[in-house]
Every structure is written in structure tokens, then in C-alpha cells.
Amino acid sequence: MPQRPLGVPHTTRVESSTAHVLVLSTPAGLERMVRDASLPAAARLLPPEGTARPSPEQLEQIFRAHGQVNLGPPLTASEDTATS
Numbered sequence: 001m002p003q004r005p006l007g008v009p010h011t012t013r014v015e016s017s018t019a020h021v022l023v024l025s026t027p028a029g030l031e032r033m034v035r036d037a038s039l040p041a042a043a044r045l046l047p048p049e050g051t052a053r054p055s056p057e058q059l060e061q062i063f064r065a066h067g068q069v070n071l072g073p074p075l076t077a078s079e080d081t082a083t084s
Contacts, residue, residue, distance in 0.1 A: 013075045033066035 023030070037054055041047070054062065063070060 009069075009071050011075055029066070033062060033068060036066070037062045 025031070037059060039047075039052065060070065
């Protein structure tokens with residue numbers, strides 16, 4: 001994924017059944033938002049199907065608390081996006 005300057009709206013969509021992602025964010029701080037939106041793992045395994053996740057309303061509160069802004073709904077598989 002290309003590097004995005006601060007303040008530029010962007011999105012990412014995974015189009016495979018598995019993905020490995022390495023996220024680097026500078027300056028530091030994004031990890032606090034990720035931690036606030038996460039649940040501790042019970043084991044070093046993928047969570048079982050149906051594991052509770054934050055509601056859209058809870059995520060909105062978490063994002064707002066960390067200065068993040070959602071500009072629209074998540075992308076669907078049928079939407080085309082520009083890649084650069």
C-alpha cells in the first residue's frame with residue numbers, strides 16, 4: 001500500500017480469505033486506538049466465529065477519542081478503488 005500523508009482520507013480493502021499486514025505509523029499513537037478497539041485474546045489462536053466485536057457506535061466513539069474520522073461506510077467487494 002502506498003504511503004499516505006497525514007490528513008489525507010484513504011481506505012484499505014482486503015480481497016482474500018487470509019492476509020498478513022504490517023502497519024507502520026508515525027508518529028506513534030495509532031496502536032492505542034487499535035488496543036482500545038480490541039479484545040484480549042484467550043489463546044494464541046484466531047478467535048472463534050461469532051466472537052464479540054465493538055459495535056459501529058462503539059468504534060465511532062473510540063475513533064473520535066483518538067482523533068480519527070470515518071468519512072463513509074466500509075467498501076464493498078463490488079466497489080472499484082484507485083490504486084497508486
